[in-house]
Amino acid sequence: MASFAGVNIVDVNEEAADYGRWLIIGPQGGGKSSLASTIATMGKTLFIDLPGEKGTQSFKNAPYAKNIDVVRPESVTALDDIFWSLDKGGHSYKAVILDSLTALQKMTMRYLTGFSETAVREIKQGTAPADQRTWGQALDIMTDTAVFWYGLADGNRPEPMHVVMTAQVKMVEDEINGGVRRSPDVQRGAQSIIRATPNYIIYADVEEDLDNTGRDDGPSLKHIVRFGTDPEYGTKARIPYNLRGKVPSVLGRDHPVTLEKLSRFLGVGGVPERKPAAKSDKSDN
Numbered sequence: 001m002a003s004f005a006g007v008n009i010v011d012v013n014e015e016a017a018d019y020g021r022w023l024i025i026g027p028q029g030g031g032k033s034s035l036a037s038t039i040a041t042m043g044k045t046l047f048i049d050l051p052g053e054k055g056t057q058s059f060k061n062a063p064y065a066k067n068i069d070v071v072r073p074e075s076v077t078a079l080d081d082i083f084w085s086l087d088k089g090g091h092s093y094k095a096v097i098l099d100s101l102t103a104l105q106k107m108t109m110r111y112l113t114g115f116s117e118t119a120v121r122e123i124k125q126g127t128a129p130a131d132q133r134t135w136g137q138a139l140d141i142m143t144d145t146a147v148f149w150y151g152l153a154d155g156n157r158p159e160p161m162h163v164v165m166t167a168q169v170k171m172v173e174d175e176i177n178g179g180v181r182r183s184p185d186v187q188r189g190a191q192s193i194i195r196a197t198p199n200y201i202i203y204a205d206v207e208e209d210l211d212n213t214g215r216d217d218g219p220s221l222k223h224i225v226r227f228g229t230d231p232e233y234g235t236k237a238r239i240p241y242n243l244r245g246k247v248p249s250v251l252g253r254d255h256p257v258t259l260e261k262l263s264r265f266l267g268v269g270g271v272p273e274r275k276p277a278a279k280s281d282k283s284d285n
Contacts, residue, residue, distance in 0.1 A: 016155030017269030020095075020162040021197065022259060025169045025184050025234060026204035031223040032166040034058035035204050036097045038258035039164050040067040042272055043094030048073065048082065050103035055166070069093075076104070076111045076141065086152055086161070094270065095162035096152065101194065102168040102185045104145065108138045135187065142190035146197045155269050162270060164259065165198070169234070182234045200262075201236040202227055224252040227262075240267055 002009045020039070024032045033055025039045055041064045049056055049072050059065050073079045086096060098104070112134045130138075153163045167184035174181050182203070184194055195201060203226035226233050228249045239247060243266065251257045263271045 016160075017267065018155040018199070019153040019160045019270040020164065020259065020263050020268045021150045021153045021199040022162070022164040023101075023184070023194070023198040023201045024164065024166045024204050025182065025201065027169055030204040030206055031058070032204045033099055034223070035202075035225065035257065035259065036099060036164045036166055037062065037068065038064065038260060039095045039097065039162050040064040041258060041260045042162065042263070042270065043067060044092050045069070045095040045097060046071065046082075046086070046093045047097045047099065048079070049099055050079075050107065052103050052106070053099050055099045076107050079104070079107075083149060087148075089157075089159040091159075093161055095164065096149075098145075098149065098163075098165045100166040100168060101142070101145070105138070105142060105186045105190075108141050109134070112137050135189070138187060139189045142186060143193050146190070146194045150197045160270060162259075162263075162268075167194070169203075179232065181232060184234070195234070195236065198236070199238045199268075200227075200266075201234060203230075203233040203235050222252065223256070224250055225257045227251050243267075 022036070022039075024036055026032050033053070036055070037045075037047065037059035040047075040059075045068045047056065047068050047070045049070055051072075051074070056070055059068070071082065073082060085091065086093065109130060113130055149165070150163050151157075152161050154160055167186065169182045170185040171180045172183055173179075183191055186194060205224055205226060206221045207224055209220040209222040226235050226249065227247055228235055228237050228239075230249065237247070247265075251262075260271065262268075
């Protein structure tokens with residue numbers, strides 16, 4: 001194998017394809033957890049439901065729900081234990097969903113300031129607010145979460161897995177270009193690394209279904225997914241060279257979006273082969 005300065009040179013066209021690194025952002029009710037859960041069509045999935053989310057209701061009774069195990073860690077230390085168990089391997093999970101980074105940020109701040117992560121904090125007069133050191137420690141936790149959890153998708157790992165995270169969205173005024181930008185609802189210092197580590201940041205949203213108007217109970221809505229690179233919506237896509245310009249900026253208007261379909265089209269690693277269609281047993285008689 002060729003090397004440069006003692007370091008092996010990697011042929012990017014021959015190395016194992018990484019599994020999916022997804023970040024799904026969007027407003028409440030936009031369908032983030034529902035879209036994230038569709039990764040389970042590719043195999044057994046661990047869904048990490050952090051306090052305050054309850055996104056599990058969105059995929060209840062879905063045909064792929066049988067592939068999903070739900071855990072609800074009550075502290076950031078328990079979440080850390082889950083990571084090390086996944087990192088060690090030897091499990092049967094093909095994907096993990098972390099729902100959500102916004103909830104993790106809140107848990108982290110409670111942990112670092114000494115409050116219970118699962119109970120209403122006792123209101124005490126004179127309680128000191130989080131200081132600069134606390135925010136720095138929180139940044140370390142959020143940074144490590146982005147870097148190392150998404151690292152579970154590395155194709156050169158013995159047991160790579162798809163990694164899907166969600167985050168609430170917040171509006172930030174664009175002081176340079178005007179208007180607003182949408183970004184993950186986490187502390188400001190963590191946003192750059194959280195945006196840098198996934199391969200795809202997609203925006204789950206709803207829009208009026210113009211094909212089903214005139215209902216008595218109000219306008220009909222459909223779930224859509226904003227895909228590509230759009231600074232206004234905070235989306236990002238590392239699209240393979242041969243697919244550039246071939247992916248619509250809005251998906252879901254004609255057919256529901258699943259992460260399996262997207263992964264297959266984009267050539268993401270770890271996508272199971274399509275099963276051949278079953279032949280009909282009906283005779284011609």
